[in-house]
Amino acid sequence: MLLDALMAGDRRALGRAITLAETGGDRAAELGRQIREHTGNARVIGVTGPPGAGKSTLTNRLIGALRAGGQSVAVLAVDPSSPISGGAILGDRLRMTSHTDDDDVFIRSLAARGHLGGLTASTPAVIDILDAGGYQQVILETVGTGQSEVEVGEIADIRVVVCTPGMGDDIQAMKAGLFEIADILVVNKSDQDGVDQTVRHLESMLSLRGPEHTRAVIVQTTATKGDGVDDLLNAIDRCSTILNPNERRRDRTRRLLAGRAAELLREHLLRHDSERLDTACRAYENGERSLEQSARDLLKLEYP
């Protein structure tokens, strides 16, 4: 059976299982259910950032650094699908050539297939498969556009955001989502001019984050030369406070479910019509209830 082969480390089964998860349907859901109790061992590292930041090159180096530490590594590289044709060119492997012969490295290129968050609809399931398949480190590499930072935040245990010097305007554009979730901010191509300025800029933006967010770390790298990669790995290790697989699984589940629940709730509240909803809205409009109170009132409404 596929599950057994997968758990035994059969590479063919792994490739097929991921396709199944991507395809969806009952069999995929069934496999997903069977697998879940076997997850939690893998540490999921999310790598995101704007196009051109050098994420793939950096990921390639990170694989090397993790392998040097004896860790098995899986990589999910997500690229957007063409909104016109639905097709995609999955070109992340162009920068990840060093590890094809390594039996303890598994790289899979995924297309977003219309999923808007920058990941794919099946990403959580695919990560579970790689986790259950025995890979100790799973790197999830995505293009940081729109809301993908938020999605990555829900799925990844450690969130690395990559930018380059002189991306000042782009950093502004990445704004809230980025700084909400980043555990580590990487300034890549740090051999270019403007790196110090960029670091200062980032530090000042991070200092604006509220105290409820843990302090993000800034690391400088030059991925093409391999500089700073060890620093990045050290930073990742320091951020990895949860080591117990059960705890990790629970933490990831909470984030995943919270994210999905929030999404569902939001959709529902926007589209749902009911008297009680109208009452709650009116109370806010009349000034009877504050924003905070009205929002809490909505949470108490029944959700089908």
Place this chain on the structure above:
Amino acid sequence: MNRRAEQQQPKGYEKAETQWHDDYRRDIGDAQPVHNRSGVPIEPLYGPSTDPGAAHLEHLGLPGQLPYTRGIYPTMHRGQTWSQRQLIGHGTPAEYNERVLKMIDAGTTAISLIPCNSVYRGNDCDEIPLPLLGTCGTVVNTAEHMDHALSQVDIAAISTAMNDPSPFTLLSFVLNVADRRAVPWQQISGTSNQSDYLSHFIANHMFFRLSLEGARRVLLDHIAFCRERVPNWNPLSVVGQHMQQAGATPAQAMGFTLCSALQYGRDCLQRGLDPDDFLPRFTFFFDISMSLFEEVAKFRAGRRLWARLTLEQLGATTDRARRFKFHGQTSGADLTRQQPLNNIARVTTQAIAGILGGLQSLHTDAFDEVINVPNEDPARIAVATQNILREEAGLCDVIDPLGGSWYVENLTDEMEKTIVAVIDTVENAGGMYAAAESGLVQRMIGESALAWQDRIDTGDQKIVGVNCYRVPEEKDNHAVPPTVRPAKDKMQAHVDQLRRFKTDRSQAAVQQSLTALARAANSTDDNVFARVVEATAAGVTHGEVIACLRQELGFGQPLIVD
């Protein structure tokens, strides 16, 4: 209609012109505007009203005078016709030698050696599966091999182009052979045809052996060494051909190439070399497409631009240092697999464009280029094409015969503008090295390639035999001689001989040379190429030289943009 007239037209002419314009408009109806491959709009007629007038004559110059628009020498082809430099490479050195002697008999005046793809990748033949060896070039891994390849070739008299990227082991072998034959290095002439590592990084990945930084270092050492020790050798050929073959428009190919040349010039200046000394040894290597007038204009504009750039950007003071010398190769990308004999007509057109464009050296493709490594008869026809054009078509009688053509002068100016726009884009990105590193150039070329393919796919650009005038597959290709693969037994013997060579030579000498080479790579005051020459003289093979330098200077990983 361009109206750059500075002189008055006779009233009768103006009227006639207006009449023509009206007649033309009425007859042509809804015809689409025409653009050439570089995007320059092409009018249906050019006449005195587009004549830029007297001011333009200074801008134009005369042959052999700055800014060299009309040619870099006063006599051009009327004085000395272009070198017929056919690229050859196939099989073992012995098989290459056989072919090269035949070509010399048939009129080739300069020779070129293309090594096997395994050599390009930096391997010795004992590391590669036998079927891949010698199919597209000659397997030369040692100085002995070069000696056999050039047997009975007077290397003091015949110019030899080595199509070999950094670290230029093939030239190293030639110098070793010269020593064996007691030929002074001052008499060795030719070109390091594939010294332009930027063009490889960008558009010919198979040729990219060492890291960008490593290639940069070795090229400078190579130029410095050759200027001093092999003064008649052109250590640098800046190549526009790879980029045009990869899909760059003619204007882009010229623009990018001039930017590369600027980059190399600046690197040389930083090294402390004298521009008036190194610039005369910079040569260029361009593709010639089917777009005849565009190519002529491209080359004329290129000459004029280079004359300006060498002065303004590189500090050249002598006229000689500002001359744009180039070798042209007819574009294989324009040839078709369908109805291959048609390619003879194509190559002829391209060759005419190059000749009228004022090239110094020409390679004409064989008609089976897109199918095979050229067989003997197609290769012979390619040389004959040049002979016919030279002897029978009167193309050499007049220097820059298209000069003064209202169209060509206008097009030269327009191409110049388009080329300058490309140069500005690259310079604004920090120069060619930075632009290549970032992938900017690759992206621009990729876009042009897709746009061209789109024109063919939609039928906008007709290609005879491909999207029009087709012939059923079964009825096609009879003219192409069957593919000749190198004789397996000869190649196996060649591989075996190399293995024996490696065991029989002095291991101590080899080790010593490799140590010296590695040391040179890691120090800033030693010349890597000088150590290469010593190493190959001591029996170090091509693969071993490259393995050593890849170890010290980095493996060449090209940036591929998706």
Place this chain on the structure above:
Amino acid sequence: MNTQTPYRVLVTKVGLDGHDRGSRIVAAYLRDAGMEVVYTPPWQSVDQVVRLANDEDVDLVGISSLSTDHLIVPDLMQALRKAALEHVPVVVGGIVPDTEHALLFDAGVSAIFGPGTARDTIVNTVRQLAAAARDALENPFT
């Protein structure tokens, strides 16, 4: 059997050649036809191509070949069989002398696209082959 998710195609190169103008264009054709193209650099070994085909679980492998690199393809076909990937069709695009077509077809290659092959021919052939490959997988997920 699902035919709705996009076909996944590997576009890669074996052997020594490094030219990618043709493979980039074909990758664009296939993407515009709704397929997902896993695009790699050149100089992949036979074992690496097998690994790519497996890990990316592609519906078809496209080899771009200039010079004589296609002579390696029979080895690739054998290696795919050994890896239980014989159902994955392999097509070769580029320059293959007519006299060597039989060598490739006998080894199991499904199609050869020479220079000047029309876009629609490439896209339709790839689509048909990929569809057949998916259909041929019985009990694909056991």
